[in-house]
Amino acid sequence: MRPVLWGLLFAVLCLPLAFVLFLIPAAKYPGMDSLTMKLPAGVRSVVAELALHHAGYGKDSVAQIDRVVRLDPESAGAWTRRCASSQSGRIATCQKAIDLDPEPWNFNGLGLAQEQAKDYCSAEDSFTKAIQNSSNNAIFLRNMARAALRCGHVNASVAGFEVAEGLDAKAVADPDDDGETKDDLTMDREYLAVVYDRMNEPAKATGVCAKAHPGWTACRCELNDSGVKFSGDPEKSHQR
Numbered sequence: 001m002r003p004v005l006w007g008l009l010f011a012v013l014c015l016p017l018a019f020v021l022f023l024i025p026a027a028k029y030p031g032m033d034s035l036t037m038k039l040p041a042g043v044r045s046v047v048a049e050l051a052l053h054h055a056g057y058g059k060d061s062v063a064q065i066d067r068v069v070r071l072d073p074e075s076a077g078a079w080t081r082r083c084a085s086s087q088s089g090r091i092a093t094c095q096k097a098i099d100l101d102p103e104p105w106n107f108n109g110l111g112l113a114q115e116q117a118k119d120y121c122s123a124e125d126s127f128t129k130a131i132q133n134s135s136n137n138a139i140f141l142r143n144m145a146r147a148a149l150r151c152g153h154v155n156a157s158v159a160g161f162e163v164a165e166g167l168d169a170k171a172v173a174d175p176d177d178d179g180e181t182k183d184d185l186t187m188d189r190e191y192l193a194v195v196y197d198r199m200n201e202p203a204k205a206t207g208v209c210a211k212a213h214p215g216w217t218a219c220r221c222e223l224n225d226s227g228v229k230f231s232g233d234p235e236k237s238h239q240r
Contacts, residue, residue, distance in 0.1 A: 048072035076100035120150035193221035
């Protein structure tokens with residue numbers, strides 16, 4: 001009887017360690033995937049989660065994210081990463097990511113994909129859901145306002161850009177800001193100039209355009225296919 005008890009004790013103490021020792025190389029080395037795929041779904045999910053942590057970011061991560069999805073087709077983290085980075089089939093990718101995890105950045109990714117497809121009204125709805133699922137975020141607000149402008153919802157557009165401008169102005173005033181927010185603030189004001197012009201408020205349009213580009217004369221912002229074209233100093237005119 002005693003050998004049996006010792007055997008059970010050995011199993012209780014050593015099997016978890018052996019399992020952990022298997023998980024680490026299984027996550028790191030794709031050559032072990034053929035073995036991992038034969039294991040229960042719960043084990044594959046754990047290996048996929050560990051592999052996701054080692055996937056990195058950028059172009060080099062695409063193959064690694066694809067591997068995670070093969071190991072665990074329902075990996076919310078992998079589909080979220082696909083939504084953020086994929087180019088082809090991005091609408092379907094982001095919808096899958098939302099089904100698994102309806103978090104703000106997935107709605108934002110869907111909105112960007114819909115905007116790229118020129119489905120501006122659907123994009124506005126997706127960006128709005130991103131806003132509703134988060135605290136005030138200037139990125140989501142700016143994106144919603146930009147899509148709303150293209151969709152013809154001027155009131156929603158001006159509301160979004162005004163709040164985004166306020167948030168970005170506050171961030172720019174913070175001495176710890178990295179400096180990138182300054183360009184976002186300029187963009188907010190350029191788009192606001194367009195929106196105010198659409199609302200037949202030329203004084204506001206001129207004023208906010210001048211805030212975007214201090215010292216310019218006859219500053220004017222117009223919407224075109226690629227973004228906002230602004231003028232005042234011909235040598236500095238460009239598009240955003």
